[in-house]
Amino acid sequence: MRVLMFGWELPPFNSGGLGEACYRLTKALVAKGVGITFVLPKRQDINLDFMNVIFADLPEVGEAYTICCESDTKGRKPVSMTDAAVMYAQKAILIATKYPHDVIHSHDWFTYPAGIAAKRVSGKPFIAHIHSSEYDRTGGNGANKQVWEFERMGLLEADRVIANSKYMKGIVVREYGVDPGKIDVVYNAVDRESVKPKGEVSLGLEKLKEIGYKIVLFLGRITLQKGPEYFLLAAKKVLEADSKFVFVVVGNGDMYEKMIMDSARFGIAKNVIFAGFLRGEQRNKVIDICDVYVMPSVSEPFGITALEAASLGKVVIISKQSGVSEVLKGALKVDFWDTDEMANKILASLRYKPLAGLISKIARSDVDRLTWEVSADKCINVYKSLES
Amino acid sequence: MGAICFYFQVHQPSRIKKYRVFDIGRDHVYFDDSSSDNTNNKEVFLKVSKKCYLPTNELILRLLQRYKGFKIAYSFSGIFLEQAEHYSAEVLDSFRKLIDTGRVELLSETYYHSLSFFYSKKEFEKQVDLHNDIINKLFGTNTQVFRNTELAYTNELAQWAENKGFKGILAEGWDPILGWRSPNYVYSPKGTKKIKLLLKNYKLSDDVAFRFSDRSWVEWPLTVQKYASWLSETEKDAQTINLFMDYETFGEHQWEDTGIFSFLNAFPQEVLKNKELYFATPDEVVTKFRSVGEVDVPNVLTWADTERDLSAWVGNDIQNSAIVTLYGLQDRIFETGDKEIISDWRKLTTSDHFYYMCTKWFNDGDVHQYFNPYDSPYDAYINFMNILSDLTLRLETTRGGENNARK
Numbered sequence: 092m093r094v095l096m097f098g099w100e101l102p103p104f105n106s107g108g109l110g111e112a113c114y115r116l117t118k119a120l121v122a123k124g125v126g127i128t129f130v131l132p133k134r135q136d137i138n139l140d141f142m143n144v145i146f147a148d149l150p151e152v153g154e155a156y157t158i159c160c161e162s163d164t165k166g167r168k169p170v171s172m173t174d175a176a177v178m179y180a181q182k183a184i185l186i187a188t189k190y191p192h193d194v195i196h197s198h199d200w201f202t203y204p205a206g207i208a209a210k211r212v213s214g215k216p217f218i219a220h221i222h223s224s225e226y227d228r229t230g231g232n233g234a235n236k237q238v239w240e241f242e243r244m245g246l247l248e249a250d251r252v253i254a255n256s257k258y259m260k261g262i263v264v265r266e267y268g269v270d271p272g273k274i275d276v277v278y279n280a281v282d283r284e285s286v287k288p289k290g291e292v293s294l295g296l297e298k299l300k301e302i303g304y305k306i307v308l309f310l311g312r313i314t315l316q317k318g319p320e321y322f323l324l325a326a327k328k329v330l331e332a333d334s335k336f337v338f339v340v341v342g343n344g345d346m347y348e349k350m351i352m353d354s355a356r357f358g359i360a361k362n363v364i365f366a367g368f369l370r371g372e373q374r375n376k377v378i379d380i381c382d383v384y385v386m387p388s389v390s391e392p393f394g395i396t397a398l399e400a401a402s403l404g405k406v407v408i409i410s411k412q413s414g415v416s417e418v419l420k421g422a423l424k425v426d427f428w429d430t431d432e433m434a435n436k437i438l439a440s441l442r443y444k445p446l447a448g449l450i451s452k453i454a455r456s457d458v459d460r461l462t463w464e465v466s467a468d469k470c471i472n473v474y475k476s477l478e479s
Numbered sequence: 480m481g482a483i484c485f486y487f488q489v490h491q492p493s494r495i496k497k498y499r500v501f502d503i504g505r506d507h508v509y510f511d512d513s514s515s516d517n518t519n520n521k522e523v524f525l526k527v528s529k530k531c532y533l534p535t536n537e538l539i540l541r542l543l544q545r546y547k548g549f550k551i552a553y554s555f556s557g558i559f560l561e562q563a564e565h566y567s568a569e570v571l572d573s574f575r576k577l578i579d580t581g582r583v584e585l586l587s588e589t590y591y592h593s594l595s596f597f598y599s600k601k602e603f604e605k606q607v608d609l610h611n612d613i614i615n616k617l618f619g620t621n622t623q624v625f626r627n628t629e630l631a632y633t634n635e636l637a638q639w640a641e642n643k644g645f646k647g648i649l650a651e652g653w654d655p656i657l658g659w660r661s662p663n664y665v666y667s668p669k670g671t672k673k674i675k676l677l678l679k680n681y682k683l684s685d686d687v688a689f690r691f692s693d694r695s696w697v698e699w700p701l702t703v704q705k706y707a708s709w710l711s712e713t714e715k716d717a718q719t720i721n722l723f724m725d726y727e728t729f730g731e732h733q734w735e736d737t738g739i740f741s742f743l744n745a746f747p748q749e750v751l752k753n754k755e756l757y758f759a760t761p762d763e764v765v766t767k768f769r770s771v772g773e774v775d776v777p778n779v780l781t782w783a784d785t786e787r788d789l790s791a792w793v794g795n796d797i798q799n800s801a802i803v804t805l806y807g808l809q810d811r812i813f814e815t816g817d818k819e820i821i822s823d824w825r826k827l828t829t830s831d832h833f834y835y836m837c838t839k840w841f842n843d844g845d846v847h848q849y850f851n852p853y854d855s856p857y858d859a860y861i862n863f864m865n866i867l868s869d870l871t872l873r874l875e876t877t878r879g880g881e882n883n884a885r886k
Contacts, residue, residue, distance in 0.1 A: 435865075446861070452796075
């Protein structure tokens with residue numbers, strides 16, 4: 092089985108979970124005997140021993156998920172994201188001719204035109220894998236029409252669609268009008284070893300813990316989709332009840348400044364730390380040091396960070412509007428807008444000790460079940476279903 | 480073949496409302512939820528009354544009038560009767576009409592449907608007394624046979640019941656306890672002299688209570704003819720076939736459209752076609768028959784799940800933490816002498832509160848979750864612990880009957 096895979100990014104040059112998911116999934120697929128040619132839009136210093144990574148050599152483009160307004164697609168940057176996606180498709184024609192394959196597998200909207208173009212050339216089946224949709228990124232309001240159209244076209248043209256949760260599948264059916272019969276759900280997984288902090292990285296938070304502060308973590312892009320404002324509202328309520336809390340916000344995004352202003356406006360600035368974007372060891376360390384991880388996403392197709400935090404034995408509080416809530420039973424769940432309940436659960440999970448113990452015990456068995464091997468097997472089943 | 484001994488459990492807990500950390504110290508009303516949530520006890524009570532209690536009572540009354548040999552027994556929790564008094568005089572009256580026929584026996588249990596026997600004998604006895612009082616007050620009758628919450632049973636419980644003068648006690652007819660023996664006989668609990676033990680025939684009981692509407696069951700659909708033929712197939716010299724189940728089986732667990740009411744309607748006639756079968760109440764059975772042998776139950780036996788133990792109520796850490804914290808407050812609760820504090824605490828002893836915190840269903844099906852008014856077992860626990868925190872605060876501000884915390 093030879094797969095021609097179009098991606099957006101791979102670690103360590105990744106801006107979010109997509110690169111990580113592609114890396115882990117391809118590694119597990121290769122271990123099961125699948126041959127993969129992985130295409131990246133831009134040339135980068137990536138050399139993987141398990142698969143052939145090739146580059147489409149597009150000019151400089153922005154980050155994968157930053158598009159929220161017209162200006163991101165028109166002007167400013169040397170090439171707009173949507174133009175780059177079209178260029179990617181033009182390059183894909185040549186690539187598809189040069190690299191023999193049995194199936195084409197594309198990850199998210201930016202790579203769909205490339206996948207479709209490759210299919211036109213080779214006549215091989217095309218799989219549109221969807222990790223995140225414009226609907227999630229914008230909460231359904233002010234979606235970029237071009238991006239939306241690329242997404243829709245890819246999902247409708249695809250022979251099969253892989254969604255990373257039932258929640259995502261629901262959106263694809265409801266918002267994009269895709270036939271539910273051609274969608275398979277393949278959950279993401281977590282590799283505990285890759286999250287466990289190894290080195291002696293210090294973040295300065297240890298001191299706070301020593302003097303009795305509890306640490307509550309937000310980790311994700313600071314954008315509307317991830318619900319950072321609900322995190323701050325809950326923080327305010329928690330601090331009214333108990334001042335021995337520190338709320339750490341890790342990530343960047345277009346709402347970064349607003350969040351800083353809000354924390355001052357709420358009068359909680361001294362208990363909120365904005366740590367910026369962290370990766371690698373620092374990122375793992377901040378998850379490891381927190382007491383509670385909160386994922387208040389407005390719409391979260393999956394939410395792999397919740398799994399990562401759970402794999403480190405953390406109490407995680409996740410919004411019900413997320414894919415990960417389908418598979419993580421060892422977690423507290425809230426509606427993203429219900430900040431009273433979010434605060435209630437933050438306080439209760441630390442006040443009533445046996446709760447944290449039980450949740451992490453149950454989460455452990457959830458995490459054990461969710462392996463990339465299982466995800467790879469499901470993808471292979473999809474490939475096989477298209478062979479005949 | 481012998482007696483068909485029916486006993487129906489009638490119970491509704493007083494569910495606690497959504498109660499957050501921020502409510503501690505501010506809101507001392509735990510049970511009277513007027514929202515549209517599933518924790519609105521009045522709404523749930525009226526809903527179940529409409530689907531189950533009223534139509535089933537009406538049918539049972541007709542059957543009692545039509546078949547002079549038809550007899551049944553009920554065990555009401557006090558907390559159910561209390562709610563019936565508050566929410567629906569109609570339901571209470573309809574039960575009275577059944578009891579007035581003289582062919583309905585009432586069983587004894589704890590008022591609060593609690594597991595207090597395993598946590599505080601003193602409180603347990605008090606709750607049995609309270610139950611006795613309300614049965615007397617509402618129905619003017621006494622009880623002879625005891626059944627514990629969730630049919631939770633041990634030798635020790637039987638010995639207690641004997642000392643209290645009960646003639647009989649009920650338990651699950653579980654194979655590992657019985658070995659080669661059949662549940663269709665009267666036994667003696669180990670360590671007792673007079674009291675007799677009636678064992679639930681769980682296969683035949685659960686055929687109706689759990690499997691009646693299960694389309695994947697090979698015996699579906701269960702006709703009354705088929706069921707009566709199974710009853711006729713029991714041992715030739717069997718003394719009693721004990722069919723114990725939740726009363727809510729009729730119309731609530733098995734909805735009307737499953738045909739459960741038609742089944743019940745045709746049941747007495749079909750059974751009585753067989754001259755060797757007749758109906759009898761628990762008291763009649765233990766009075767009539769001698770024990771055929773001794774049954775030894777050193778560890779707790781219940782009627783729940785495949786384990787038949789207390790693991791559905793106190794099987795995980797949060798359940799244990801909740802129940803131990805609750806009973807840990809007992810002495811201080813009674814020291815206050817405050818009626819409302821004592822009553823609130825007692826309502827928290829109801830076993831259902833702990834059942835809602837069960838995490839077993841994460842793996843084995845959703846029987847538990849169907850009855851859970853909370854989003855998750857964790858939510859049930861957080862709610863419960865928040866309320867215990869408030870109750871503890873009230874204790875601190877209340878001394879010797881003076882309740883300063885109350886608004």
